[in-house]
Amino acid sequence: MKIFTDIPSLREDLKHERGIAFVPTMGNLHAGHLALVKQAKQLSDCVVVSIFVNRLQFLPHEDFNRYPRTLDDDCKLLAELNVNSVFAPNEKILFPTKQEFLLALPPVADTLEGKFRSGFFRGVATIVLKLFNIIQPDIAVFGKKDYQQLHIVREMVRQLNLPIEIVAGETVRASDGLALSSRNQYLNKVQRLEARNLYQTLLKIRQEIISGCKDFLTLQENAINNLVKRGWKVDYIQIQNRSSLMPAQSNDQDLVVLGAAWLDNTRLIDNLEI
Ligand code: PAF
Numbered sequence: 556m557k558i559f560t561d562i563p564s565l566r567e568d569l570k571h572e573r574g575i576a577f578v579p580t581m582g583n584l585h586a587g588h589l590a591l592v593k594q595a596k597q598l599s600d601c602v603v604v605s606i607f608v609n610r611l612q613f614l615p616h617e618d619f620n621r622y623p624r625t626l627d628d629d630c631k632l633l634a635e636l637n638v639n640s641v642f643a644p645n646e647k648i649l650f651p652t653k654q655e656f657l658l659a660l661p662p663v664a665d666t667l668e669g670k671f672r673s674g675f676f677r678g679v680a681t682i683v684l685k686l687f688n689i690i691q692p693d694i695a696v697f698g699k700k701d702y703q704q705l706h707i708v709r710e711m712v713r714q715l716n717l718p719i720e721i722v723a724g725e726t727v728r729a730s731d732g733l734a735l736s737s738r739n740q741y742l743n744k745v746q747r748l749e750a751r752n753l754y755q756t757l758l759k760i761r762q763e764i765i766s767g768c769k770d771f772l773t774l775q776e777n778a779i780n781n782l783v784k785r786g787w788k789v790d791y792i793q794i795q796n797r798s799s800l801m802p803a804q805s806n807d808q809d810l811v812v813l814g815a816a817w818l819d820n821t822r823l824i825d826n827l828e829i
Contacts, residue, residue: 577692582606583623587727587735611678769805790815
């Protein structure tokens with residue numbers, strides 16, 4: 556496995572490759588990332604993984620500085636999966652000067668995560684577009700764990716006519732249902748036990764909808780109240796239309812319920828297709 560930290564040598568190496576599959580990450584890899592890499596490996600003989608903690612997608616008060624950086628361990632895991640190339644640039648490589656060209660995003664980027672993390676998706680879309688331009692993949696794999704991110708990247712690719720197929724990877728969960736995330740390691744023992752209840756809440760909503768309940772507002776409200784009673788601070792629990800990611804109407808068929816909530820200083824997100 557080759558590890559590149561600069562753009563010209565990565566480009567030189569990939570020059571003759573056809574059908575590159577790309578998995579962008581911020582490192583600190585867990586089984587969820589590795590599942591995306593395995594999926595990419597099945598789709599292509601040439602898999603490139605990027606590792607870059609992107610400052611543009613953190614708000615000033617967020618965890619950019621304490622976000623776990625574990626490059627050596629990450630590379631070991633990726634080598635075991637026979638990844639061809641890792642692109643792990645530093646900030647000077649991707650932002651040699653202030654990044655002043657930023658994408659303007661559609662209204663969906665100001666809902667859900669975007670409502671609570673202003674500018675988050677602009678930062679994500681801008682770095683993803685830069686990485687797409689550098690790596691020029693044919694396929695890129697994004698996890699459903701970040702459901703809205705996947706939606707926005709798909710829309711970006713469609714509306715900007717990028718010749719890239721976006722492939723979705725399923726969320727990987729711990730045995731109690733908690734979706735794997737690098738931020739789970741911020742949880743202490745008691746919080747880690749409690750954390751399963753975010754997924755349980757989404758499961759309960761799905762069950763009620765499958766049983767015929769169409770009063771989405773009440774379902775959302777009850778779910779929020781239950782989590783608050785358990786000590787969570789809830790940003791949102793929303794039942795949305797899967798293809799528009801806008802609030803679901805009672806006759807919509809394909810739904811997804813998304814949630815974001817805090818246990819003390821740790822913010823967890825999750826979602827479930829219905
Ligand atoms: O999902 C992530 O880890 C990040 O948002 C991404 C896509 C690597 C962009 O920084």
